[in-house]
Amino acid sequence: MNSKIILSADSTCDLNEELKQRYDVHYYPFHIILEEKDYLDNVDITPDDIYKKYYDKKILPKTAAINVSEYVEYFQKWVDDGYEVIHLNLGSAISSAHQNCLLAAQMLEHVYPIDSCNLSTGIGLLIIEAAQRIKSGMKAIEIVKELKTMTEKCHASFILDTLAFMHAGGRCSAIVALSANVLNLRPCIEVDNTSGSMGIGKKYRGNLEKVLKKYTIDKLNSYTNIKKDNIFITHSGIDNSYIELVRDIIKKNADFKEIHITRASCTISSHCGPNTLGILFMTE
Known part of the structure; x- marks a missing residue:
């Protein structure tokens, strides 16, 4: 890779x-x-520490973005050594991290914050694109320009097994959570890739195995121009049988070069709870 460009991201990637x-x-x-x-x-x-605390004491953590001074200190060492830094942030619609990163970049030179307009491995997809361009020898400013046009091509969604964590965190009402439980509904959380905000899409009914099958097929059939390089199966802690189920469905329905399995960070997991799983990919 180009030794004078540093590729960086928030832990939420x-x-x-x-x-x-x-x-x-x-x-x-x-x-x-x-x-x-x-x-x-x-x-x-x-x-898992967070889940245990919730089940033991019904307590959930608060999450806090990286502040301006932390970003400045983090980037300073590279800038002082003559590097350019491309840094991808969690979507600005759901976090102040990007705004803080922009403020830090104004105090330094050659730091380029990018609003991913996404979360989790929706950011990861952009990281791979950036890394490939760095390896090819492209200039940092050109990479940044191209990445900003790609955010709307990254598609992220997740199936929630329970709304208990959303309710505990104040993100849905007790009535909505109870109704979903009684009706055996599992909502699909969709990321708006123009801002990074989240909303509820289709609501699936049935056990988790049945829902994950239908969800995966639905998503793969939603686009005719899927980029077949990389797809992520990202989960918040789930039995491996569900991961293999989704992987098998992907293999039968689309010929991706690589299927990556990753586990979500604390920031993401604390909002959605265990047994959440999503597939994330790009379109051309």
């Missing part, structure tokens, strides 16, 4: 260690505030 190493990605963790203690996402706290 949810890439696994193998992919971070393969694409030489640096990342900075979000903050997880639990019982008045500040943890770093996936550094000194895990999603």
Whole structure:
């Protein structure tokens, strides 16, 4: 890769260690505030720690974006050494991270924050695109320009197994959560890739196996121009049988070069709870 360009992202990109190493990605963790203690996402706290605390005490953490001074300190070492930095942020519609990153970049030179307009491995898809362009020798400013045109081509959605965590976090009412449980409904959370905001799409009824089958087929059939390079199966902690089920359906319905399996960070998992799974891919 071009040794004078650093590729970086917020921890919410949810890439696994193998992919971070393969694409030489640096990342900075979000903050997880639990019982008045500040943890770093996936550094000194895990999603399973959060789930245990919720089931034991019915407590959920607050999540906090990376602040301006943290970004400045993080980028400074590279800027001082003559590097250019391309950094991908969690969508600005759901976090102040991008705005903070922009403010930090104004204090430095050669730092290029990008609003992914997405979350989780929806950001990861853009990271792969950036890494490939860095490897080809493209200039940083040109890469940034191209990435900004690609955000609307990244498609992210997830099936929630329960609305309990959404309700506990104040993101849906008790009536909605109870109704979904009584009616055996599992909503599909859709990411608006023009802003990064989230909304509820189709509501599936049935057990998780049945729902994941239908959801996966629906998503693969929703576009005629899917880019067949990479697809992510990203989950918040789920039995491997469901992952293999979705992987098999993808293989039968589309010929992707790579199917990546990754687990969501604490920031993402604390909002959706366990047994959440989504497929994320790009269109041409």
